[in-house]
Amino acid sequence: MLGDPVRRRILEVLARGEHSAGALADVIGTEFGISQPAVSQHLRVLREQGFTQVRADGARRLYAVAPAALREADAWLDQFRGFWPQRLDALGTELARGQRERRQLVDGAARDEGPPEGRQSVGA
Amino acid sequence: MLGDPVRRRILEVLARGEHSAGALADVIGTEFGISQPAVSQHLRVLREQGFTQVRADGARRLYAVAPAALREADAWLDQFRGFWPQRLDALGTELARGQRERRQLVDGAARDEGPPEGRQSVGA
DNA sequence: TCAAAATATAAGTATTGACTTATATAAGTG
DNA sequence: CACTTATATAAGTCAATACTTATATTTTGA
Numbered sequence: 001m002l003g004d005p006v007r008r009r010i011l012e013v014l015a016r017g018e019h020s021a022g023a024l025a026d027v028i029g030t031e032f033g034i035s036q037p038a039v040s041q042h043l044r045v046l047r048e049q050g051f052t053q054v055r056a057d058g059a060r061r062l063y064a065v066a067p068a069a070l071r072e073a074d075a076w077l078d079q080f081r082g083f084w085p086q087r088l089d090a091l092g093t094e095l096a097r098g099q100r101e102r103r104q105l106v107d108g109a110a111r112d113e114g115p116p117e118g119r120q121s122v123g124a
Numbered sequence: 125m126l127g128d129p130v131r132r133r134i135l136e137v138l139a140r141g142e143h144s145a146g147a148l149a150d151v152i153g154t155e156f157g158i159s160q161p162a163v164s165q166h167l168r169v170l171r172e173q174g175f176t177q178v179r180a181d182g183a184r185r186l187y188a189v190a191p192a193a194l195r196e197a198d199a200w201l202d203q204f205r206g207f208w209p210q211r212l213d214a215l216g217t218e219l220a221r222g223q224r225e226r227r228q229l230v231d232g233a234a235r236d237e238g239p240p241e242g243r244q245s246v247g248a
Numbered sequence: 249t250c251a252a253a254a255t256a257t258a259a260g261t262a263t264t265g266a267c268t269t270a271t272a273t274a275a276g277t278g
Numbered sequence: 279c280a281c282t283t284a285t286a287t288a289a290g291t292c293a294a295t296a297c298t299t300a301t302a303t304t305t306t307g308a
Binding site: 001002003008011012015065067070071073074076077079080081083084 | 125
């Protein structure tokens with residue numbers, strides 16, 4: 001599933017906010033040199049496996065990250081957390097900041113919004 | 125990679141400690157109804173992709189979780205941590221406990237050691 | 249040193265999966 | 279309406295992958 005680099009990349013883009021299928025077809029299609037249907041098929045898989053949510057906006061379909069499935073992956077990793085050193089250093093910062101609000105970029109196609117500000121994990 | 129249920133299951137078993145290739149072939153082979161070579165091939169993939177480490181013990185090969193690759197997956201998930209509610213409640217406990225030491229079950233084949241005690245994440 | 253045990257590799261096959269082009273469907277727009 | 283835009287689906291192809299059985303390799307122990 002997420003072994004596929006195209007799908008991973010799609011989610012990375014969606015981590016920055018909502019994007020239309022067309023915008024994704026442009027960005028991802030260009031990056032990987034694949035067609036619109038190819039991207040659309042990846043979107044279908046992501047949708048069906050619960051990694052994304054979609055809402056209609058006229059003829060467009062706006063995709064966004066759906067937490068559930070990714071969270072499940074995260075939960076699965078719990079059993080291995082004891083195997084690597086944790087990053088407690090970032091904790092204070094994170095606690096102070098509180099839970100970060102998500103932006104809702106309605107589309108954005110070619111336009112690049114730059115890297116997301118540091119949303120980071122702390123780990124156990 | 126980890127989209128494969130057999131490989132995920134192998135790692136789950138290894139999360140409880142070291143197991144020989146034969147023990148894994150028994151457990152996994154039985155659970156999934158596949159042959160020794162099939163399991164061995166999965167072990168090869170996991171090894172080559174850096175998810176496991178192996179050491180020799182006579183004719184046996186003892187497999188264990190290799191943190192690096194899984195940790196990378198965990199790091200990748202960082203960018204999505206803002207999308208789901210965090211479990212800060214577990215933090216105190218975890219801090220108090222300090223980093224959990226890993227057991228080294230030398231094999232264990234059919235014998236089931238029961239669930240690992242709660243090794244949990246806290247998240248950002 | 250030879251047979252058995254533990255594991256890996258080889259070679260073949262069937263399924264899955266990631267694309268392609270072509271086309272269907274649905275929604276704006278003149 | 280007809281045309282265009284936005285997206286999804288269909289159908290086919292090719293490569294990757296997850297098995298199988300058979301066998302090679304290494305180690306141990308009688």
